[in-house]
Amino acid sequence: MSDDFDVLVVGDYCLDLIFTGLTSLPELGKEVVARAFEQTPGGAYNTAVALHRLGVRVAWAADFGSDDFSQFVLARARGEGLEEGFFVHHDRPLRFVTVSASLPRDRAFLAYYDPTPAVPAGVRALVTTRARTLYIPGLYAGPLLGAALLMVRARRMQVVMDGNSYESARLSMPRVRRAVSAVDVLMPNADEACRLTGEVDLLRALGRLAEQTPCVVVKDGAGGAYAAEAGEMAYAPALPVTPVDTTGAGDAFDAGFLAARLEGKPLAECLSWGNVVGGLSTLAAGGTGRTVTRADIDAWLP
Numbered sequence: 001m002s003d004d005f006d007v008l009v010v011g012d013y014c015l016d017l018i019f020t021g022l023t024s025l026p027e028l029g030k031e032v033v034a035r036a037f038e039q040t041p042g043g044a045y046n047t048a049v050a051l052h053r054l055g056v057r058v059a060w061a062a063d064f065g066s067d068d069f070s071q072f073v074l075a076r077a078r079g080e081g082l083e084e085g086f087f088v089h090h091d092r093p094l095r096f097v098t099v100s101a102s103l104p105r106d107r108a109f110l111a112y113y114d115p116t117p118a119v120p121a122g123v124r125a126l127v128t129t130r131a132r133t134l135y136i137p138g139l140y141a142g143p144l145l146g147a148a149l150l151m152v153r154a155r156r157m158q159v160v161m162d163g164n165s166y167e168s169a170r171l172s173m174p175r176v177r178r179a180v181s182a183v184d185v186l187m188p189n190a191d192e193a194c195r196l197t198g199e200v201d202l203l204r205a206l207g208r209l210a211e212q213t214p215c216v217v218v219k220d221g222a223g224g225a226y227a228a229e230a231g232e233m234a235y236a237p238a239l240p241v242t243p244v245d246t247t248g249a250g251d252a253f254d255a256g257f258l259a260a261r262l263e264g265k266p267l268a269e270c271l272s273w274g275n276v277v278g279g280l281s282t283l284a285a286g287g288t289g290r291t292v293t294r295a296d297i298d299a300w301l302p
């Protein structure tokens with residue numbers, strides 16, 4: 001059994017079609033013409049690649065199909081030099097595509113996802129691999145979580161879960177509470193934290209989540225990021241940047257935060273690393289359009 005990795009990232013790729021430079025969001029019966037357009041890999045790719053660029057030993061377990069979208073993302077992943085041992089190739093289309101209408105402060109999505117394999121690549125990887133951390137790129141409270149947690153606990157892996165979700169997950173739902181209580185680090189954005197808890201105030205939402213999860217990080221866009229762990233609260237301001245596109249900023253943030261945490265940095269410094277990687281990612285379309293390295297961290301942080 002291999003234990004050569006810091007982070008095992010499980011989760012599907014996504015192909016992001018990003019329209020930027022819009023004057024308004026699309027409406028029924030109207031055409032909105034974007035000033036710029038980008039086709040970029042997204043989804044779990046964002047965090048896997050951002051971690052890899054920071055020098056973290058990352059394994060990304062992902063399924064790819066016979067379709068053009070899969071092949072495009074696969075080619076990019078290879079170009080980045082990601083470990084390929086956890087890629088599973090399927091003889092059918094696996095199209096995970098998101099159209100993003102991106103305004104400077106937020107964006108609207110239209111998505112299509114082909115049915116996923118019964119046993120996803122992430123589950124296969126968990127059977128054979130040990131890493132220090134399992135990273136789940138969205139709020140997952142589905143049927144595979146229980147088995148995954150058993151394997152993870154047996155191997156003393158930390159579990160970090162992003163809060164990405166478009167469903168109506170609420171902390172009051174037993175399966176959601178179970179998932180949130182089972183992870184070591186939960187990383188929602190401000191909207192997700194408020195929606196989960198039913199709170200309107202970000203800090204109250206953070207407090208409520210911290211009753212369930214040992215370490216909670218709430219990302220607040222240009223407002224920076226907050227965290228609570230073991231009774232300690234931390235805050236770090238966002239970079240003073242003018243974003244081009246914020247798609248994938250949260251995924252990039254997670255990579256920065258995790259890279260610092262794996263080095264045992266204090267909570268506030270982990271947030272600062274997240275803000276550098278997340279903030280710089282907004283300067284280009286997609287989550288990885290701009291490469292962020294350790295040199296960027298050193299340049300931005302005193």
Ligand SMILES: Nc1ncnc2c1ncn2[C@@H]1O[C@H](COP(=O)(O)OP(=O)(O)O)[C@@H](O)[C@H]1O
Pocket residue numbers: 188189190218219220221222224225238239240241243246247248249250251253274275276278279282
């Ligand atoms: N407008 C911005 N200016 C500076 N940093 C930003 C901006 N938008 C996002 N970021 C950085 O990216 C992180 C994640 O962005 P956020 O929008 O909160 O998450 P998500 O992408 O999950 O919605 C923020 O905490 C911040 O560090």
Ligand SMILES: [Mg+2]
Pocket residue numbers: 162163164189250251
């Ligand atoms: Mg997010």
